[in-house]
Amino acid sequence: MLSSIAVLVGLICLAVLLRKLKVLEESHGALFAKLVSQVTLPATIFVYLVEQPIPWEETQLAGIMFLAEVACLVLAWFVGRWFSLDRPRMGAFILTAGFGSSSLLGYALVAEIYPGQAQAIVDAVIISELGVGPALFTIGVVVAIYYGSRQVEAGERASAVLAFFRSPIFFALAGGLICSAIGLPKQNPVVASILDGLKVVAGANTLAVAMTVGLILRLNVLSAGVGLVAAVCAIKLVVKPLLVWLPLSLLDLPDLGKHILILEASMPSAMLGVVLSKRYGCDGGLAAKLAFATTIASAATMLLVAGLLI
Numbered sequence: 001m002l003s004s005i006a007v008l009v010g011l012i013c014l015a016v017l018l019r020k021l022k023v024l025e026e027s028h029g030a031l032f033a034k035l036v037s038q039v040t041l042p043a044t045i046f047v048y049l050v051e052q053p054i055p056w057e058e059t060q061l062a063g064i065m066f067l068a069e070v071a072c073l074v075l076a077w078f079v080g081r082w083f084s085l086d087r088p089r090m091g092a093f094i095l096t097a098g099f100g101s102s103s104l105l106g107y108a109l110v111a112e113i114y115p116g117q118a119q120a121i122v123d124a125v126i127i128s129e130l131g132v133g134p135a136l137f138t139i140g141v142v143v144a145i146y147y148g149s150r151q152v153e154a155g156e157r158a159s160a161v162l163a164f165f166r167s168p169i170f171f172a173l174a175g176g177l178i179c180s181a182i183g184l185p186k187q188n189p190v191v192a193s194i195l196d197g198l199k200v201v202a203g204a205n206t207l208a209v210a211m212t213v214g215l216i217l218r219l220n221v222l223s224a225g226v227g228l229v230a231a232v233c234a235i236k237l238v239v240k241p242l243l244v245w246l247p248l249s250l251l252d253l254p255d256l257g258k259h260i261l262i263l264e265a266s267m268p269s270a271m272l273g274v275v276l277s278k279r280y281g282c283d284g285g286l287a288a289k290l291a292f293a294t295t296i297a298s299a300a301t302m303l304l305v306a307g308l309l310i
Contacts, residue, residue, distance in 0.1 A: 004301065005299055008105070008210060009119075028220035029215035032208055033271070040205035042172035043198045044107055045129065048121040049176025050184055050195065055119075058126050060251060061261045065102075065131030068176075068265060070242040072235050073098040079231050091147025091282030093228065095273035097235040099136045099141075102264040103169070104126035105213070105295075109267075109302075110260060111229040123260040127172045132270075142278055148281030213295065223234020228286075229293045232269070236294050237301040241266045245309045259310050263266040266305040268294035 018024040074095035081092045101105070107124055114120035154275045184191055244265040269291040278284030 002155050002303060004235070005302060006110060007112050008108060011207060011210030012214040015211045019215055020247045024211070024215060029212055032212040032215060036205065036208045036212055038168045040201055040208050041107065042168040043105060044121065044202040044302075045125050045169065046172040046176040046179075047195060047198045047202050048118050049173070050082050050179045051186070052122045052180075054177065054180050055123065055126065055257065058123060058253060058257045060131060060253065060255055061123070062131035064244050064247060064263060065127050065265060066135055068240050069098050069100075069132065069135055070139070070241055073143070075239065076235055079235070082225065083231070087147045087281040088281060089286055090275075091144055091280075092164060092277045092284070092287035093232065093290065094143050094147070095140055095277055096269040096287050096294065097232045099132065099140055099270040099273050100236060100240065100267040101270045101295075102132045102263065105209060105296045106267045108209045110263060111206060113263070114256075117256075120256060120260060123257045124174070124264060125176075126220050127257075127264050132264075133169065136270060136272055137162075140273065141280075144174050144276040144280040144282055150276075161273070165210055165269045170279055170309060181234065198247075227292065231295055232290045233301070236269055237266060237298055240303075240306045241309060262305060262309050263302070266298065266302045268298040 006073065019026060071282045073094055076094045077090075079097075080093045083093075085093055102124070106128055107121065107215035108119050108122045122168050186192060186195065241262055248261070252260070271291060274284060274291050276282070
């Protein structure tokens, strides 16, 4: 795991260096983020779902992830009240404490830790896309709208909540599940060629993720306040992995799926939480600093979580 994290950190540092050398610009981060969310990540999801049997029994793991997120959201609300945060800051704090980057960084890390183990990616897809994605685009949107300062029309609220179900990630998930169920003729030359092409695209996901994070990463996270930074890191990087670990002994499931769940729960805050904060009037600047703080701290906490819980 240490070597896998080192690979990701090294790629992120490369992106930072390229930004410093003016080879790439910070504005390119949005382009790489779009490339990940609309191209490489959907390709990764579709290919692995098509080529591996779907572990439907492991939807229980997705349910545990969902419940852990709800618990972290509630805990973040209590902590935010204790800090006497105003509404925009409260919204940003709750979003960054509750939702993790299970797909953006999660898939890349799982691919590095379990090279050649397609089942590991399938487990990550089930946990992330069923346990995190729908909750982020429903509960997360509601939180952002409620605490944001901008007035939002009813039609826009509905559109935001349904955004996940119109995204390439959802279509890749649905298409992959359907094709896996009906059984694609993978020996057919046309089908095989399409899958080979998608594998090439999926192979670029780790690099695209690292470029995205490296181009937008900023190190002035302590300006958000040491207390808030410590609180969001504790909830997101320590409490959440503990919450998903506690019930695992009661489940008769393969250890691989359980390990993937713990790793996914230990991911830093989701960048989409920052996007939702900015879009609906929460404190987007605070959300960005807190998300980056968890990204930096997760390099150490993931090792701790793996050593103690896996």
